[in-house]
Amino acid sequence: MSPRTIRTLLGLAAPALALVAAFLITSAVLVIAGDPAGEVWGTILSTPKPRNLANIINNATVLYLSGVAVAIGFRMNLFNIGVDGQYRIAAFAAAVVAGEGWLPGPLNIVLAIVAAMLVGAFWAGIAGVLKATRGVSEVISTIMLNFISTGIVAYFLRQVAVREPGSNTLATKQIPEGSRIPGFSIAEGAGTEVYGFVFLAALVGFVYWFVLNRTRFGFSLRATGGSPAAAEASGIKVTRMTVIAMLLGGAVAGLVGLPILLGDAYSYGSTFQSGLGFAGIAIALLGRNHPFGIALGALLFAFLEEQSNPLQILVGVSPDIVAITQGVIVLTVVISYEVVRRYGTTLEQRRVAAAIKAPPPGAVAGNGADR
Amino acid sequence: MSATRTAPAKHTRVGNRYPRWTLWLLVPALVVLLLSALELVTGADDLVSAGTARATLIATVPIMLAALGGLWSERAGIVNIGLEGMMILGTYGAGFFGFHYGAWAGVAGAIFMGALGGLIHAIATVTFGVDHIISGVAINIIALGVVQYLSALTFSGLPGGGQTQSPTLPDVQSISIGPVDDLLAGIAGEEIFFVSQTAAILRAFVNNLSLLVLLALLLVIATYVILWRTSFGLRLRSVGENPSAAESLGVAVLRYKFVAVLVSGGLAGLAGGFLAMVASSNYRDGQTGGRGYIGLAAMIFGNWRPGGVVAGSGLFGYTETLGLRQGGSSVHALLLAVGVLAVAFAVVRLRRGDLRTAVVTLLGGAVFVLIYLSIESVPGDFTRMTPYVITLLVLALASQRLRMPAADGQRYRKGSAG
Numbered sequence: 182m183s184p185r186t187i188r189t190l191l192g193l194a195a196p197a198l199a200l201v202a203a204f205l206i207t208s209a210v211l212v213i214a215g216d217p218a219g220e221v222w223g224t225i226l227s228t229p230k231p232r233n234l235a236n237i238i239n240n241a242t243v244l245y246l247s248g249v250a251v252a253i254g255f256r257m258n259l260f261n262i263g264v265d266g267q268y269r270i271a272a273f274a275a276a277v278v279a280g281e282g283w284l285p286g287p288l289n290i291v292l293a294i295v296a297a298m299l300v301g302a303f304w305a306g307i308a309g310v311l312k313a314t315r316g317v318s319e320v321i322s323t324i325m326l327n328f329i330s331t332g333i334v335a336y337f338l339r340q341v342a343v344r345e346p347g348s349n350t351l352a353t354k355q356i357p358e359g360s361r362i363p364g365f366s367i368a369e370g371a372g373t374e375v376y377g378f379v380f381l382a383a384l385v386g387f388v389y390w391f392v393l394n395r396t397r398f399g400f401s402l403r404a405t406g407g408s409p410a411a412a413e414a415s416g417i418k419v420t421r422m423t424v425i426a427m428l429l430g431g432a433v434a435g436l437v438g439l440p441i442l443l444g445d446a447y448s449y450g451s452t453f454q455s456g457l458g459f460a461g462i463a464i465a466l467l468g469r470n471h472p473f474g475i476a477l478g479a480l481l482f483a484f485l486e487e488q489s490n491p492l493q494i495l496v497g498v499s500p501d502i503v504a505i506t507q508g509v510i511v512l513t514v515v516i517s518y519e520v521v522r523r524y525g526t527t528l529e530q531r532r533v534a535a536a537i538k539a540p541p542p543g544a545v546a547g548n549g550a551d552r
Numbered sequence: 553m554s555a556t557r558t559a560p561a562k563h564t565r566v567g568n569r570y571p572r573w574t575l576w577l578l579v580p581a582l583v584v585l586l587l588s589a590l591e592l593v594t595g596a597d598d599l600v601s602a603g604t605a606r607a608t609l610i611a612t613v614p615i616m617l618a619a620l621g622g623l624w625s626e627r628a629g630i631v632n633i634g635l636e637g638m639m640i641l642g643t644y645g646a647g648f649f650g651f652h653y654g655a656w657a658g659v660a661g662a663i664f665m666g667a668l669g670g671l672i673h674a675i676a677t678v679t680f681g682v683d684h685i686i687s688g689v690a691i692n693i694i695a696l697g698v699v700q701y702l703s704a705l706t707f708s709g710l711p712g713g714g715q716t717q718s719p720t721l722p723d724v725q726s727i728s729i730g731p732v733d734d735l736l737a738g739i740a741g742e743e744i745f746f747v748s749q750t751a752a753i754l755r756a757f758v759n760n761l762s763l764l765v766l767l768a769l770l771l772v773i774a775t776y777v778i779l780w781r782t783s784f785g786l787r788l789r790s791v792g793e794n795p796s797a798a799e800s801l802g803v804a805v806l807r808y809k810f811v812a813v814l815v816s817g818g819l820a821g822l823a824g825g826f827l828a829m830v831a832s833s834n835y836r837d838g839q840t841g842g843r844g845y846i847g848l849a850a851m852i853f854g855n856w857r858p859g860g861v862v863a864g865s866g867l868f869g870y871t872e873t874l875g876l877r878q879g880g881s882s883v884h885a886l887l888l889a890v891g892v893l894a895v896a897f898a899v900v901r902l903r904r905g906d907l908r909t910a911v912v913t914l915l916g917g918a919v920f921v922l923i924y925l926s927i928e929s930v931p932g933d934f935t936r937m938t939p940y941v942i943t944l945l946v947l948a949l950a951s952q953r954l955r956m957p958a959a960d961g962q963r964y965r966k967g968s969a970g
Contacts, residue, residue, distance in 0.1 A: 210698075214705055260685055311944070316951045320633065320685070321852060324845045325940040336933035462689050499704035499715075504697025512672070512690040515682045 187528065195521040199513035206513075207506045211498070220496045225488045225503070231368035233487050235375050238367070240483035241476070242379045242440050243454075247461025248468060248475040249389050250434035254319075255470050256393060257406040257426045263308060263323025264434040265458025266330035271301035272438025273334045273353070276449035277341055279442075280354030289360035290443060294436070301435020302428045304330065309427025313420035319427070327458075338451065352450030362443040378440035385433060386472040402426060434458070463511045469518075482507055579863070581750075586889070588749045596885035598878040600749040602740060604870075605756040607877065610831050612869025613768045614639070614823040618847025619854065619861040620775055621666075621819035626856060627779060628812030629792035630677050631961040633688030635820045636844025637695030638669035642824025644699040647718035647835025648706060650828070655722040659764065659825055666821015667814050669695055674813040678806050681963040692844075700837060707835075716837035721829050727766075729758040762830045771819070776858040788812055792957035795964040806966055820844060849943050855954050867946070871938040880929035883938050887930070890945070891920030897949065913949075 204222075211218040229237060247264055254261035261267075279293035308326060311317040342351035364374030393399035405412040405422045413419050437457055442449065464482055468474030485507060489500040587599045598604055618635050625632040632638075645665030650658020669691055676687035700716075707713035712720055736758065739751035779785035790798040791808045799805045823843070828835045846868050853867070854860025874882040894917025902910040 210701075214702070216705075311948055315948045317944075317947045318852065318951075321845075321849045321947065322944060324842070325849065325943050328842065328940040329937045329944075332933045332937035336931060339933070459689075459693070463693060466686055466689070499701050501697050501700035501704065505694055505701060506697075508690050508692075508694030508697055511693065512676055512682070512687060515686050515690075516676060516680045519680050519682060 184529075184532065188525065191521050191525045195517045196514060198517040198521070199510060202513040202517065203506055203510040206509050207502065210505060211502065216498045216502075217496060221492060221498055221502065224492055224495055225485065227488070229484070229488065232372040235367055235373040237480065237483045237487045238375050238379060239373070239440065239445075240486060241479040242376055242382045243437060243457055244460055244464055244479035244482055245382050245476055246385060246433060246437045246440075247457045248464035248479055249385055249472065250430050250437060251458075251461045251465040252468070252470040252475060253389065253430040253433060254426055255406075255465055257402055257422065259312075259423065259426055259430070260320045261305060261308075261323055261427065261430045261434070262320055262462065263305060263326045263458070264430070264437065264461050265456065266323070266327035267301045267304045267431050267434035268437035268458060269453070269455060270304050270330040270334055271297040271435030272442050272453065273338065273449045274300040275435075275439060276353040276356070276442055277337075279356045279360055280448065282357045282360065286359040289357065290362060293356075293360070293443065294439060297435040297439055298432040299435070302432040305427045305431025305434060306424065309424040309431075312427070313423045335451075338449070350450045350452050352448040354448065356443065356447045360443075361447060362440075364444055374444075376440040376444040378444055381436070382440070385436065386476065389433075390472040437461070460507075463507060466511050467514055481510075576859070584750055584753060585746055588746045590885050590889050591749075592745065594881075594885035594888060596878075596881040598882050599874070599885060600752060602737075602752040602755045604873055604877060605753040606759075607873040608866070608870045609756050609765060610869075611872045612865050613765055614826045614831060614843055615847050615850055615868050616772065616862060616865035617768055617823035617826060618820050618844050619850040619865050620771060620858070621816040621823065622848050622851040623775065623816075623854075623856060623858065623861055624779075624819065625670075625673075625813045625816035626851065626960050627789050627792045627957055628809045629795060629957055629959045629962065629964070630673070630809055630813050630816075631684040631688070632673060632813065632816050632820075633685050633845075633848060634669060634673050634691035634695075635688075635816070635847055636840060636842065637688075637692035638666040638673075638817045638820035639824035639827070639840045639844045639847075640692075640695045640699050641665040641669045642821030643828045643835050643839045644702060644824075645821060646825035646828040647703070647721065650721040650825075651710070651713075651719050655724045655829065658721060658829055659724065659822065662821045662825025662828070663818045664821065666824060667818040669821070670814045670817015673817065674810045677963070678809045678813065681965060683963070684961050703835065703837065712834070718828075718835035720834050723833075724762055724764050724829055726760045726762045728760050733759045764826055764830050768822075768826070771822075772858055772862060779858075789957070792959055795959055795962075796968050799966075799968070805964060809964070820847070823847065846939065846943075849947070852954065852956075853943065853946055853950070856956055867942060868939045871942050875935040875938045880932070880935065883930040883935040884924065884927070886938070887920050887924040890942075891917045891924060893917070894920060 208218045208222070211221055247268065250264045250267070251261055275293040275297035278296040279289055282289055284292050304326060305323070308317075308319045308322040311322050312319045338351055338353070341353060343354055344351065362377040364376050366374050391399075393403065401412065401417045402422060402425075404415070405417055405419055409419045412422070438449075438453065441454060446453065460482060464475055464478040467478035467481070468476070485503040489503040492498045492500045492502070584600060591597060591599045618639055621635055621638070622632055642662040642665055645661035645663070646658040649661025649664075653661075672694070673687055673691055676682040676690075677684050703718065704715045707718045708715055710719045733755055736751040736755045740748050740755065742748055777785075779789060787798065787803045788808050788811075790801075790803060791805050791812075795805045798808075824840060827839050827843070832839065847865065850864030850868055851861055853864035854862070871886075874886065894913050898910045898914035898917060901913060
């Protein structure tokens with residue numbers, strides 16, 4: 182086989198290995214706990230009905246945006262753990278702005294999207310500025326900002342909320358009918374429509390790919406991630422790139438809550454879905470920060486979540502079992518990439534060793550296994 | 553090693569005149585003095601009461617144990633953001649083993665479950681060289697899933713238990729020294745400036761003190777002694793500073809890292825166990841509330857040293873407590889303190905000729921004082937954010953003086969010494 186084929190095969194081997202390992206570990210947990218592993222997998226791996234399929238796509242859309250938001254930071258070795266806080270505060274701001282309905286129809290949607298991106302970028306930007314000017318670890322500052330955003334949103338929600346008659350949840354004003362993003366049906370009688378926002382999410386993915394791989398700015402960003410010292414030496418201002426990367430990640434994070442807001446909930450209430458930012462971290466890792474990989478990861482996570490919903494009723498097993506699967510996948514993916522990479526290096530070394538005539542003993546091994 | 557050269561440099565000014573340990577008396581005394589003065593100026597009356605001191609102690613210990621866990625692994629060069637997950641495992645361990653086999657079995661179970669989390673982290677980061685933060689994030693996800701799954705499986709149907717909580721757990725013993733407590737209560741009632749407040753705080757240590765609190769304090773001392781006063785500790789820290797050099801001197805780098813991460817997990821697990829058994833009376837879903845992350849922040853704030861860990865977690869524990877008790881007036885008073893301290897800091901920077909920082913800090917301080925003057929009391933949603941805002945402020949001011957272990961977060965393959 183040519184080295185190129187081997188490399189492709191190895192690239193595919195890693196995710197496959199990870200999925201198998203996650204499958205085995207989850208099964209082991211089920212067996213040890215005395216739950217019926219066969220029935221659990223039978224339920225999860227059954228073909229989704231159209232309604233479930235729509236739910237999966239919807240969930241994946243949201244998770245995809247979250248994954249991209251995290252991935253932007255990752256490409257520069259920035260760990261933006263604060264996507265969770267960024268999207269909640271941004272979705273809240275967008276809900277308030279759109280709920281007021283200052284602009285007519287679709288213009289109002291644009292205004293809401295812009296508001297969400299600005300607020301998300303601002304919130305992430307705090308961490309970026311602290312990192313660039315004061316050297317505060319973005320891991321810690323974004324976690325703190327998550328907690329702070331929870332308090333801020335709770336406070337302002339109380340100030341602006343309107344109470345729905347007969348309901349206990351606080352929520353912002355409903356977004357006017359004309360300013361909602363319509364969904365579309367994927368099959369007759371599916372019951373649930375797919376968010377129209379899915380196209381915008383795809384566009385975000387494309388822009389992400391294009392900017393990173395086809396522009397000078399993207400190159401600078403990746404270079405900074407690869408080696409800040411080398412980037413600085415070649416004239417890239419690393420601190421500026423840090424702030425910009427955080428701002429961009431925050432802007433995308435601002436979009437995370439919008440498919441739900443504009444396509445389903447139409448207002449931001451105290452029960453608005455949280456925790457999407459943390460899922461985004463796992464998905465960005467799973468997808469290796471590649472726009473296509475992130476999409477696959479998002480679909481996989483959404484699939485597992487949707488398919489595990491009926492577990493409690495059908496099999497009597499807590500659906501939380503898939504959280505174990507999800508976490509294990511993240512871990513096994515990175516481990517299997519490492520294992521496969523080490524194996525690939527060994528293969529390469531053997532090939533090189535064989536290619537060199539009468540290699541002196543130890544010449545290859547002495548080179549250090551892999552650097 | 554550079555750690556021993558740079559770290560004491562800051563202390564020489566104090567260290568030459570007084571022995572180091574006097575700091576442990578001086579700093580708390582100064583803090584109490586400041587807070588007493590603050591009570592006097594603002595009229596807030598819950599800043600240094602016996603109740604606040606007790607609640608602070610309970611709030612501080614889990615954060616301190618988690619931070620101590622972070623200290624062990626990061627000193628060996630492994631970043632442990634999975635502390636949160638290991639704490640979560642600990643809360644369940646305390647719930648399960650505590651209910652079935654008694655209080656101390658619960659403590660052991662919490663440590664055991666946390667160490668299991670540590671084991672996963674160690675295998676991933678040390679054996680397979682996975683990025684430390686990735687592994688930590690994965691562990692947090694797995695731990696949450698495992699615990700929710702297991703609690704639904706094992707606590708459903710038990711008396712007082714359910715899908716998301718365990719039955720009431722047996723208590724770990726507490727100790728009281730009655731006569732001393734009475735004496736202190738008398739002094740605290742006298743309303744003598746500073747003296748009464750000190751007595752009120754000391755009461756927390758002699759009245760109904762949980763043995764787990766005592767154990768936690770002993771663990772801090774043990775950590776200091778082991779990591780800074782034994783050859784084992786020196787080797788462990790050398791692994792976090794310069795693994796290649798350590799290996800070339802015959803230190804089994806990977807084994808030290810492994811041990812450090814296991815201990816780290818055990819400590820985080822104990823922190824979770826404390827939450828379930830002392831800070832509350834049973835295991836509950838979501839009990840950790842991000843304290844693992846706070847512990848990590850406390851450790852960074854504490855400059856990767858045990859004394860700093862105590863100070864950092866104390867700050868969090870205290871501000872968290874203030875926010876939950878009479879938060880409106882207490883946090884309001886704190887605004888003034890932050891404002892004044894910021895102004896003082898600005899003056900110091902100005903005298904060192906750092907005009908830009910001075911102006912920024914001065915403006916920030918002025919904003920705090922203005923807020924203090926313009927409102928009567930801080931709304932509840934904001935008082936609960938106090939620990940997080942303080943963290944950001946402190947890190948923004950102090951980050952550049954912090955120094956983490958040189959090889960922290962880097963992967964190391966055996967034989968890299970060449």
